Amino acid sequence: MSVPVPKTSVFSALRWPAVVGWLAVSVVGAGALGAIALNRGETINSAWFVVAAACVYAIGFRFYSLFIATRVLLLDSTRATPAERLNDGRDFVPTNRWIVFGHHFAAIAGPGPLIGPTLAAQFGYLPGTLWIVLGGVLGGCVQDFIILFCSLRRDGRSLGQMAREEIGPLGGFAAMLGVVLISLILIAVLGLVVVNAMKHSPWATFTVAATIPIALLMGIYMRNLRPGRVLEATTLGVVLLLLAVTGGGYVEGIPALRNVFDYDAPTLALFVIAYGFCAAVVPVWLLLAPRDYLSTFMKIGTILALAVAILLLNPLIKMPALTQFIDGTGPIFSGKLFPFVFITIACGAISGFHAMISSGTTPKLLTNEADARMVGYGAMVVESFVAVMAMIAATVLDPGVYFAINSPAGIVGAEAAQAVATISSWGFPVSVAQMSALARDMGEATLFARTGGAPSLAVGMASIFAQITGPGLLAVWYHFAIMFEALFILTTLDAGTRVARFIAQDFLGNFIPALGRTSWYPSVLITSALVVGAWGYFLYQGTQDPLGGINSMWPLFGIANQMLAAIALCVATTVLVKSDRARYVWVTAVPLAWLLLITTTAALHKLFNPLPKIGFLAHASDLSAKLAAHTLPTPLATLAPRMIFNDRLNSGLTLLFMVLAWVLVCDMVWVCVRHLRGQAGRPLAEVAYVRTALTHG
């Protein structure tokens, strides 16, 4: 039987110097948060953001996560982990906790925490920052930690399996369908971000294209030339990648080469779709694995560099705390502050997709159960800090410049003069000359209407890095940042397509058994084409959309991701209730209730808001009315029938997410109530206690 863990207060171990220290941290943190919230000056130093975030994270980690570890979950370091019990030297390997931390962080932090905050900066710096920091400490970190714990106690089972075992078959199905849909939307929207960064930019297109042969070369190197020498191949890849970034500058300068890499958005979308299909059907060693090695390396390196640069330079934030767009009239995406800031920033605050990682590779590596706190809660704290840095990088730009880069042409006008006039009229002065000079500095023809967050983040990062290296390198840093984001977006695109394909093969195998054989090549081709076709459709439509596509797709992604988080929290809540920890159920139930509130409100807005800018259905009927009355200009009139169809499709998806989440919540409440009443139900699927043979216990 389990050794009883002594119940201690999270405060009891504190001696008086520590008490004084933590009081100081609280006071400093509260002061910095106050400074951020109450500042009404022109600018504010980003050091306040770093200090406020660091203090909140420190307190959250030291006290709240300790409370969860010792009172709620009763982490037990004498209990053998799956890595110890099932050690197979491959999946299940007891690993140093810092290494697990690194792997887990690299797996959860993708482009999401960089893009969401950049888009949400249209409300001003304050709402997004508060949500990232508080949502992270009370929501996202808790979710990641508890799901990791649940999976640790269940031999590293996946979220879907745990949902099936703890809640019921419906739970498992909802989790699986959620993962497929979220992958499709995520890939489409990320593809759009890359396309918007590459359109009519030979430099960016060349650099991103160069990542493909570099990965191929690495793949062949690791398989045939020097088998298994991963570090050598990665170093080679990083060097070639840096050469490609600088080489792009020369491509930009030679007219004949320029034209080879100069494309409009729809053409680039077709390239990305074709690439996505090829990447998903070639063996993993050739493209996916080498690029994953490469992107992990670049990710950790660049994030560290950005953190050091921000800490050293303390750049000034020029965005106001709040903009007038909290009323819902924002150019980048429409909708009021509540609930849309919470939907726009998913990754960085709370992201359901993390539950897939916390219940995947990570629980199979932990040596000591007690380390779940540091890895689960801690890694998410770091991701949350990455999101704060993305917010800083977006808001150090002049607000006028930020809006000029991010606003779609359909809203501010396609002509530069028209766009700057519109943006200046909002009270964010910007001029054509300023934008041209900036574009020239960044080595681009234009920076207008590069919706999606990647380019404005890249401009922000470039201007921060160039403060250290000098302005001569601005263009190189800009394209480095674009390459860095594109690198892991392409990895996500490839990996996500494969995940959706496995689930599709599994599902279709019920009807046509041959399709269920994951290694049968015709099945691979057919199901990959289906999956790529599904996200490719959304991606291509996004490039045709006069509002830039991000406008409708990012909220859909946010809703999907938060709904998946709701599913994960349902599993966590059920586990707490069934392990007779019902008095601590608020730890997961409160974030769950909050998520249900914001996702349902956002979904209802996207479905039924009468404003065409916000509601999908209102937009569809507005377009049909104008189409019938022949009041649409020609390019829009030809696109309108397709846009109307897309609006209805998006509404259908939104409705599906909402129904899935609520059905699961009802199921969860039913299971919990039955348990509390003492009625028989599915037993807790926890694996029995085995004492660890390792020395730490």
Place this chain on the structure above:
Amino acid sequence: MWHLLWNRFKQILRVLNGDDAYARYLAHWRILHAEEPLPSRAEFFRRETERRWNGIRRCC
């Protein structure tokens, strides 16, 4: 001193990067599977890459 630090740094890089996967497997194999034939480095990586990347590994 610097030499030590550099070696430590290289070791951290190797482990984070996954370069040491074979060495780790070797250690495991010696203890548990010593009677079975030992896969070569190339063979090990061929199988591992195939197995590891066919699943959910990365998030948004």
